Amino acid sequence: GAIIQIRREGGIQLGIEFYPFAICFGFSMALLMMYNPISFTGVAISLEKQDYYHLKSLPMDFKKYIKTKFIVSTFLQISLGIIMFMIMLILAGISIELFIITIFSYIITGIAIAFYSFTRDFNKLYLNWNNILELSTRGMSQILLGIIAFFCIIGLIILNTATIFLLLEYPNISHILGVIYAILIIVAITLTSMKAKKQVFDKIF
Secondary structure: OHHHHHHHOOOOOOOHHHHHHHHHHHHHHHHHHHOOOOOOOOOOOHHHOOHHHHHHHOOOOHHHHHHHHHHHHHHHHHHHHHHHHHHHHHHHOOOHHHHHHHHHHHHHHHHHHHHHHHHHHHHOOOOOOOOHHHHHHOOOOHHHHHHHHHHHHHHHHHHHHHHHHHHHHOHHHHHHHHHHHHHHHHHHHHHHHHHHHHHOHHHOO
8 A cells, every 4th residue: 555655665754853743743643543432441331331330339449459450451552553543653664763753753642542531421320221232322423523523633633743744844943843732742641640549539439
């Protein structure tokens, strides 16, 4: 396909000054691959169904159980997608520096998504589902979810295209864009982790 053709032509020739795009691309791919209603962390608690209340009544450390469930589901969610993503980047032939930055951005964003999805599942606990489709929508229209997903994809394409354009036309703003994107990711993981701690882990005894 397109990636193989790029590889044949010597790979994607981008210098280190394009690192803001690497951050942006890693962030975007994390959203596309991990932010969905039936992600591992998005249904981790609700999958227990009525066993959830039974587990809470058992003489065990339920908070530790929930934390372990979060860690395992986050690991699975990130690791399964990152393998395919890394292969794609290697085949595209990008430089090692941009490869590392892209993967780092992907992982950090993935952890932020995991915090957000896990918190959402806990706050909107849905234990009486009959099939996975019912669990994924939780009362929302499939059409509405599809429209939201469509516009999110379009928004990410525009963001990445605009980033490349700005870096090509105004290379002097490379560090400015890099700092902005880095701050946004740091803010995202900070806020989502604080929300998870306050609304999930601190509420479990």
